[in-house]
Amino acid sequence: MEKKKNDDGKWRVLSSEYLFREPWFTVRHESVELPTGSRIPDYYVLEYPEWVCVLAVTTDRRFVFVRQYRHGSGHTSYELCAGVCEPEDGTPLVSARRELLEETGFGGGDWSEYMVLSANPGTHSNMTHCFLAIGVEPVSDRHLDVTEDLSVHLLSLDEVRDLLKSGAIEQALHAAPLWRYMAENKLM
Protein backbone atom coordinates (compact mmCIF):
# COMPACT_ATOMS: atom_id res chain seq x y z
CA MET A 1 0.00 0.00 0.00
CA GLU A 2 1.47 3.28 -1.19
CA LYS A 3 2.37 5.84 1.53
CA LYS A 4 0.58 9.14 0.99
CA LYS A 5 0.37 12.56 2.57
CA ASN A 6 -2.86 13.11 4.43
CA ASP A 7 -4.22 15.93 2.30
CA ASP A 8 -3.86 14.76 -1.31
CA GLY A 9 -6.89 15.85 -3.30
CA LYS A 10 -7.44 18.91 -1.09
CA TRP A 11 -10.11 21.35 -2.30
CA ARG A 12 -9.51 25.03 -3.04
CA VAL A 13 -11.76 27.42 -1.11
CA LEU A 14 -13.17 30.11 -3.44
CA SER A 15 -15.21 31.92 -0.77
CA SER A 16 -15.99 31.39 2.89
CA GLU A 17 -18.37 33.05 5.33
CA TYR A 18 -19.88 32.25 8.73
CA LEU A 19 -23.64 31.67 8.71
CA PHE A 20 -23.80 31.14 12.48
CA ARG A 21 -21.37 31.64 15.33
CA GLU A 22 -23.45 30.50 18.32
CA PRO A 23 -21.84 28.66 21.28
CA TRP A 24 -23.26 25.28 20.16
CA PHE A 25 -23.73 25.97 16.48
CA THR A 26 -21.02 27.45 14.29
CA VAL A 27 -21.43 26.93 10.55
CA ARG A 28 -19.26 28.02 7.62
CA HIS A 29 -20.69 28.28 4.12
CA GLU A 30 -18.04 27.78 1.45
CA SER A 31 -17.76 27.66 -2.29
CA VAL A 32 -15.03 25.19 -3.30
CA GLU A 33 -13.19 23.80 -6.31
CA LEU A 34 -11.98 20.20 -6.54
CA PRO A 35 -8.62 19.22 -8.12
CA THR A 36 -10.72 17.86 -11.02
CA GLY A 37 -11.95 21.41 -11.73
CA SER A 38 -15.49 20.64 -10.54
CA ARG A 39 -17.03 23.25 -8.29
CA ILE A 40 -19.41 22.90 -5.34
CA PRO A 41 -21.05 26.30 -4.82
CA ASP A 42 -22.72 25.50 -1.47
CA TYR A 43 -20.72 23.48 1.04
CA TYR A 44 -21.36 23.63 4.80
CA VAL A 45 -18.75 22.95 7.50
CA LEU A 46 -19.79 22.52 11.14
CA GLU A 47 -17.18 23.93 13.52
CA TYR A 48 -16.99 22.44 17.00
CA PRO A 49 -14.34 22.36 19.73
CA GLU A 50 -12.56 19.03 20.19
CA TRP A 51 -14.67 16.33 21.88
CA VAL A 52 -13.68 13.55 24.29
CA CYS A 53 -15.08 10.19 25.41
CA VAL A 54 -13.85 7.66 27.98
CA LEU A 55 -13.92 3.87 27.98
CA ALA A 56 -13.51 3.50 31.74
CA VAL A 57 -13.10 0.16 33.54
CA THR A 58 -13.30 0.02 37.35
CA THR A 59 -10.87 -1.81 39.64
CA ASP A 60 -13.46 -4.63 39.88
CA ARG A 61 -13.79 -4.89 36.05
CA ARG A 62 -17.07 -3.02 35.59
CA PHE A 63 -17.52 -0.74 32.56
CA VAL A 64 -18.70 2.81 33.32
CA PHE A 65 -21.66 3.79 31.12
CA VAL A 66 -24.14 6.64 31.18
CA ARG A 67 -27.68 6.51 29.89
CA GLN A 68 -29.23 9.61 28.39
CA TYR A 69 -31.81 10.90 25.94
CA ARG A 70 -30.46 12.31 22.67
CA HIS A 71 -32.66 14.83 20.95
CA GLY A 72 -31.26 14.47 17.40
CA SER A 73 -32.14 10.78 17.10
CA GLY A 74 -34.99 10.90 19.65
CA HIS A 75 -33.47 7.78 21.28
CA THR A 76 -32.35 7.12 24.85
CA SER A 77 -29.42 4.74 25.11
CA TYR A 78 -26.29 3.59 26.90
CA GLU A 79 -23.19 5.58 25.98
CA LEU A 80 -19.67 6.14 27.19
CA CYS A 81 -19.07 9.22 29.29
CA ALA A 82 -18.35 12.06 26.84
CA GLY A 83 -18.06 15.80 26.56
CA VAL A 84 -16.45 18.88 25.11
CA CYS A 85 -12.91 20.25 25.55
CA GLU A 86 -13.16 23.57 27.36
CA PRO A 87 -10.42 26.13 26.61
CA GLU A 88 -9.30 26.11 30.27
CA ASP A 89 -8.73 22.32 30.20
CA GLY A 90 -5.54 22.72 28.15
CA THR A 91 -5.42 19.13 26.87
CA PRO A 92 -8.02 16.51 25.85
CA LEU A 93 -6.80 14.26 28.69
CA VAL A 94 -7.70 16.93 31.25
CA SER A 95 -11.12 17.35 29.59
CA ALA A 96 -11.75 13.60 29.64
CA ARG A 97 -10.78 13.24 33.32
CA ARG A 98 -12.98 16.23 34.20
CA GLU A 99 -15.98 14.85 32.27
CA LEU A 100 -15.69 11.39 33.88
CA LEU A 101 -15.49 12.95 37.35
CA GLU A 102 -18.37 15.40 36.78
CA GLU A 103 -20.74 12.91 35.11
CA THR A 104 -19.96 9.77 37.12
CA GLY A 105 -17.82 10.63 40.17
CA PHE A 106 -15.12 8.18 39.01
CA GLY A 107 -11.42 9.04 38.87
CA GLY A 108 -7.94 7.64 39.31
CA GLY A 109 -6.71 4.75 37.17
CA ASP A 110 -4.28 4.53 34.24
CA TRP A 111 -5.22 6.69 31.26
CA SER A 112 -4.12 6.52 27.62
CA GLU A 113 -5.40 8.07 24.40
CA TYR A 114 -6.96 5.12 22.59
CA MET A 115 -8.43 6.48 19.34
CA VAL A 116 -8.89 9.84 17.59
CA LEU A 117 -12.08 9.76 15.53
CA SER A 118 -14.37 12.04 13.56
CA ALA A 119 -18.17 11.98 13.86
CA ASN A 120 -18.20 12.82 10.15
CA PRO A 121 -15.07 14.26 8.47
CA GLY A 122 -17.15 15.53 5.55
CA THR A 123 -18.90 18.09 7.72
CA HIS A 124 -17.18 18.28 11.14
CA SER A 125 -14.05 20.38 11.71
CA ASN A 126 -13.24 18.67 15.02
CA MET A 127 -11.95 15.31 16.23
CA THR A 128 -13.03 13.18 19.18
CA HIS A 129 -10.29 11.93 21.53
CA CYS A 130 -11.29 8.55 23.01
CA PHE A 131 -9.44 7.60 26.18
CA LEU A 132 -9.02 4.23 27.83
CA ALA A 133 -9.06 4.53 31.64
CA ILE A 134 -8.23 1.29 33.45
CA GLY A 135 -8.76 0.87 37.19
CA VAL A 136 -10.98 3.87 37.96
CA GLU A 137 -12.70 4.17 41.35
CA PRO A 138 -15.50 6.30 42.85
CA VAL A 139 -13.71 9.38 44.21
CA SER A 140 -16.35 12.12 44.55
CA ASP A 141 -19.99 13.10 44.12
CA ARG A 142 -21.28 13.82 40.64
CA HIS A 143 -21.59 17.43 39.46
CA LEU A 144 -23.96 17.63 36.51
CA ASP A 145 -24.70 20.75 34.50
CA VAL A 146 -28.28 21.93 34.93
CA THR A 147 -29.09 20.77 31.38
CA GLU A 148 -27.59 17.28 31.91
CA ASP A 149 -30.05 14.50 32.77
CA LEU A 150 -28.23 11.18 32.81
CA SER A 151 -27.83 8.09 34.96
CA VAL A 152 -24.63 6.11 35.64
CA HIS A 153 -24.47 2.33 35.08
CA LEU A 154 -21.63 -0.03 35.99
CA LEU A 155 -21.94 -2.91 33.54
CA SER A 156 -20.29 -6.33 33.50
CA LEU A 157 -18.36 -7.59 30.48
CA ASP A 158 -21.32 -9.85 29.59
CA GLU A 159 -23.69 -6.89 29.71
CA VAL A 160 -21.42 -4.80 27.47
CA ARG A 161 -21.10 -7.70 25.01
CA ASP A 162 -24.92 -7.99 24.93
CA LEU A 163 -25.32 -4.25 24.29
CA LEU A 164 -22.78 -4.36 21.45
CA LYS A 165 -24.20 -7.49 19.79
CA SER A 166 -27.80 -6.27 20.04
CA GLY A 167 -26.90 -2.96 18.38
CA ALA A 168 -27.86 -0.92 21.45
CA ILE A 169 -24.69 1.22 21.22
CA GLU A 170 -25.77 3.57 18.42
CA GLN A 171 -23.20 6.34 18.88
CA ALA A 172 -20.45 5.44 16.37
CA LEU A 173 -17.85 7.44 18.34
CA HIS A 174 -18.46 5.06 21.28
CA ALA A 175 -19.09 1.82 19.35
CA ALA A 176 -15.67 2.06 17.68
CA PRO A 177 -13.52 2.10 20.86
CA LEU A 178 -15.73 -0.54 22.52
CA TRP A 179 -15.42 -2.93 19.56
CA ARG A 180 -11.67 -2.19 19.42
CA TYR A 181 -11.38 -3.12 23.10
CA MET A 182 -13.25 -6.39 22.42
CA ALA A 183 -11.05 -7.16 19.39
CA GLU A 184 -7.71 -6.40 21.00
CA ASN A 185 -8.52 -8.20 24.26
CA LYS A 186 -10.10 -11.15 22.39
CA LEU A 187 -13.33 -10.82 24.38
CA MET A 188 -15.92 -11.76 21.72
Add this chain to the structure above:
Amino acid sequence: MEKKKNDDGKWRVLSSEYLFREPWFTVRHESVELPTGSRIPDYYVLEYPEWVCVLAVTTDRRFVFVRQYRHGSGHTSYELCAGVCEPEDGTPLVSARRELLEETGFGGGDWSEYMVLSANPGTHSNMTHCFLAIGVEPVSDRHLDVTEDLSVHLLSLDEVRDLLKSGAIEQALHAAPLWRYMAENKLM
Protein backbone atom coordinates in the same frame (compact mmCIF):
# COMPACT_ATOMS: atom_id res chain seq x y z
CA MET B 1 -29.35 -4.68 33.73
CA GLU B 2 -32.86 -3.28 33.77
CA LYS B 3 -34.80 -3.38 30.46
CA LYS B 4 -35.93 0.08 29.40
CA LYS B 5 -37.90 1.71 26.63
CA ASN B 6 -35.73 3.61 24.21
CA ASP B 7 -37.10 7.08 24.86
CA ASP B 8 -37.14 7.49 28.65
CA GLY B 9 -36.11 11.02 29.54
CA LYS B 10 -37.50 12.43 26.27
CA TRP B 11 -37.52 16.22 26.00
CA ARG B 12 -40.63 18.34 25.37
CA VAL B 13 -40.37 20.62 22.33
CA LEU B 14 -41.64 24.12 23.18
CA SER B 15 -41.02 25.64 19.74
CA SER B 16 -39.52 24.46 16.48
CA GLU B 17 -38.61 26.20 13.23
CA TYR B 18 -36.45 25.46 10.20
CA LEU B 19 -33.42 27.73 9.83
CA PHE B 20 -32.32 26.07 6.56
CA ARG B 21 -33.88 23.60 4.18
CA GLU B 22 -31.14 23.23 1.57
CA PRO B 23 -30.50 19.87 -0.18
CA TRP B 24 -27.34 19.20 1.90
CA PHE B 25 -28.11 21.35 4.91
CA THR B 26 -31.39 21.22 6.79
CA VAL B 27 -31.36 22.61 10.32
CA ARG B 28 -34.11 22.88 12.92
CA HIS B 29 -33.86 25.36 15.78
CA GLU B 30 -35.81 24.25 18.83
CA SER B 31 -36.54 25.40 22.32
CA VAL B 32 -36.91 22.38 24.63
CA GLU B 33 -37.73 21.39 28.20
CA LEU B 34 -36.14 18.45 30.00
CA PRO B 35 -38.06 16.13 32.35
CA THR B 36 -36.13 17.86 35.16
CA GLY B 37 -37.84 21.15 34.24
CA SER B 38 -34.63 22.69 32.88
CA ARG B 39 -34.99 24.48 29.58
CA ILE B 40 -32.58 24.79 26.65
CA PRO B 41 -33.72 27.81 24.60
CA ASP B 42 -31.44 27.19 21.60
CA TYR B 43 -31.02 23.61 20.40
CA TYR B 44 -30.05 22.72 16.83
CA VAL B 45 -30.97 19.47 15.05
CA LEU B 46 -29.33 18.54 11.74
CA GLU B 47 -31.75 16.67 9.48
CA TYR B 48 -30.27 14.31 6.90
CA PRO B 49 -31.62 11.38 4.89
CA GLU B 50 -30.47 7.94 6.04
CA TRP B 51 -26.86 7.11 5.18
CA VAL B 52 -25.20 3.81 4.22
CA CYS B 53 -21.72 2.31 4.25
CA VAL B 54 -20.41 -1.05 3.08
CA LEU B 55 -17.72 -3.32 4.52
CA ALA B 56 -17.13 -5.28 1.28
CA VAL B 57 -14.79 -8.28 1.00
CA THR B 58 -13.93 -9.68 -2.43
CA THR B 59 -13.98 -13.36 -3.44
CA ASP B 60 -10.17 -13.34 -2.99
CA ARG B 61 -10.37 -11.84 0.55
CA ARG B 62 -9.46 -8.23 -0.30
CA PHE B 63 -11.24 -5.38 1.52
CA VAL B 64 -12.76 -2.70 -0.73
CA PHE B 65 -11.73 0.80 0.41
CA VAL B 66 -11.97 4.24 -1.14
CA ARG B 67 -9.61 7.11 -0.50
CA GLN B 68 -10.91 10.65 -0.58
CA TYR B 69 -10.42 14.17 0.73
CA ARG B 70 -12.89 15.32 3.40
CA HIS B 71 -13.39 19.04 3.64
CA GLY B 72 -14.71 19.19 7.23
CA SER B 73 -11.56 17.69 8.76
CA GLY B 74 -9.24 18.76 5.94
CA HIS B 75 -7.85 15.20 5.88
CA THR B 76 -7.59 12.65 3.08
CA SER B 77 -7.95 9.07 4.24
CA TYR B 78 -9.04 5.51 3.56
CA GLU B 79 -12.74 4.91 4.15
CA LEU B 80 -15.40 2.36 3.43
CA CYS B 81 -17.61 3.02 0.43
CA ALA B 82 -20.48 5.17 1.70
CA GLY B 83 -23.34 7.37 0.57
CA VAL B 84 -26.85 8.67 0.98
CA CYS B 85 -30.21 6.87 0.65
CA GLU B 86 -32.03 8.38 -2.32
CA PRO B 87 -35.86 8.32 -2.16
CA GLU B 88 -36.03 6.14 -5.31
CA ASP B 89 -33.80 3.46 -3.69
CA GLY B 90 -36.65 2.29 -1.46
CA THR B 91 -34.44 0.49 1.10
CA PRO B 92 -30.97 1.10 2.60
CA LEU B 93 -29.80 -2.22 1.08
CA VAL B 94 -30.60 -0.94 -2.43
CA SER B 95 -28.77 2.33 -1.63
CA ALA B 96 -25.72 0.46 -0.34
CA ARG B 97 -25.54 -1.84 -3.40
CA ARG B 98 -25.93 1.18 -5.70
CA GLU B 99 -23.18 3.15 -3.92
CA LEU B 100 -20.72 0.23 -4.02
CA LEU B 101 -21.39 -0.28 -7.73
CA GLU B 102 -21.16 3.42 -8.62
CA GLU B 103 -18.06 4.20 -6.54
CA THR B 104 -16.08 0.97 -7.03
CA GLY B 105 -17.67 -1.15 -9.81
CA PHE B 106 -18.04 -4.08 -7.36
CA GLY B 107 -21.26 -6.07 -6.95
CA GLY B 108 -22.65 -9.51 -6.24
CA GLY B 109 -21.86 -11.30 -2.96
CA ASP B 110 -23.89 -12.01 0.16
CA TRP B 111 -25.23 -8.90 1.89
CA SER B 112 -26.48 -8.39 5.44
CA GLU B 113 -27.19 -5.31 7.57
CA TYR B 114 -24.34 -5.34 10.09
CA MET B 115 -24.81 -2.24 12.27
CA VAL B 116 -27.09 0.79 12.51
CA LEU B 117 -25.16 3.74 13.90
CA SER B 118 -25.46 7.47 14.44
CA ALA B 119 -22.70 9.95 13.57
CA ASN B 120 -23.89 11.90 16.61
CA PRO B 121 -27.36 11.24 18.11
CA GLY B 122 -27.26 14.58 19.94
CA THR B 123 -27.45 16.53 16.70
CA HIS B 124 -28.23 14.14 13.78
CA SER B 125 -31.78 13.03 12.99
CA ASN B 126 -30.61 10.16 10.76
CA MET B 127 -28.98 6.75 11.16
CA THR B 128 -26.24 5.08 9.10
CA HIS B 129 -26.91 1.53 7.90
CA CYS B 130 -23.62 -0.40 7.67
CA PHE B 131 -23.74 -3.48 5.47
CA LEU B 132 -21.42 -6.46 5.31
CA ALA B 133 -20.97 -7.71 1.73
CA ILE B 134 -18.98 -10.93 1.47
CA GLY B 135 -17.72 -12.25 -1.86
CA VAL B 136 -18.13 -9.18 -4.07
CA GLU B 137 -16.57 -9.10 -7.56
CA PRO B 138 -15.85 -6.44 -10.19
CA VAL B 139 -19.02 -6.32 -12.31
CA SER B 140 -19.01 -2.95 -14.10
CA ASP B 141 -17.21 0.33 -14.68
CA ARG B 142 -17.38 3.01 -11.99
CA HIS B 143 -19.88 5.88 -12.37
CA LEU B 144 -18.84 8.77 -10.15
CA ASP B 145 -20.82 11.95 -9.63
CA VAL B 146 -19.06 15.00 -11.07
CA THR B 147 -18.28 16.21 -7.51
CA GLU B 148 -16.82 12.84 -6.42
CA ASP B 149 -13.03 12.53 -6.55
CA LEU B 150 -11.99 9.21 -5.02
CA SER B 151 -9.75 6.24 -5.73
CA VAL B 152 -10.50 2.55 -5.09
CA HIS B 153 -8.08 0.35 -3.11
CA LEU B 154 -8.28 -3.40 -2.57
CA LEU B 155 -6.47 -4.01 0.73
CA SER B 156 -5.25 -7.22 2.34
CA LEU B 157 -6.23 -8.17 5.89
CA ASP B 158 -2.74 -7.17 7.07
CA GLU B 159 -3.10 -3.75 5.44
CA VAL B 160 -6.54 -3.20 7.06
CA ARG B 161 -5.13 -4.24 10.45
CA ASP B 162 -2.28 -1.74 10.01
CA LEU B 163 -4.71 1.06 9.09
CA LEU B 164 -6.86 0.32 12.13
CA LYS B 165 -3.98 0.02 14.60
CA SER B 166 -2.25 3.17 13.32
CA GLY B 167 -5.46 5.19 13.71
CA ALA B 168 -5.71 5.93 9.98
CA ILE B 169 -9.45 5.11 9.89
CA GLU B 170 -10.77 8.37 11.37
CA GLN B 171 -14.42 8.10 10.32
CA ALA B 172 -16.14 6.59 13.39
CA LEU B 173 -19.03 5.26 11.28
CA HIS B 174 -16.47 3.11 9.41
CA ALA B 175 -14.09 2.31 12.29
CA ALA B 176 -16.94 0.71 14.29
CA PRO B 177 -17.95 -1.97 11.73
CA LEU B 178 -14.28 -2.66 10.87
CA TRP B 179 -13.33 -3.22 14.53
CA ARG B 180 -16.49 -5.33 14.99
CA TYR B 181 -15.44 -7.49 12.05
CA MET B 182 -11.96 -7.92 13.59
CA ALA B 183 -13.47 -8.75 17.01
CA GLU B 184 -16.07 -11.26 15.80
CA ASN B 185 -13.71 -13.02 13.41
CA LYS B 186 -10.87 -12.98 15.96
CA LEU B 187 -8.51 -11.31 13.50
CA MET B 188 -6.47 -9.08 15.86
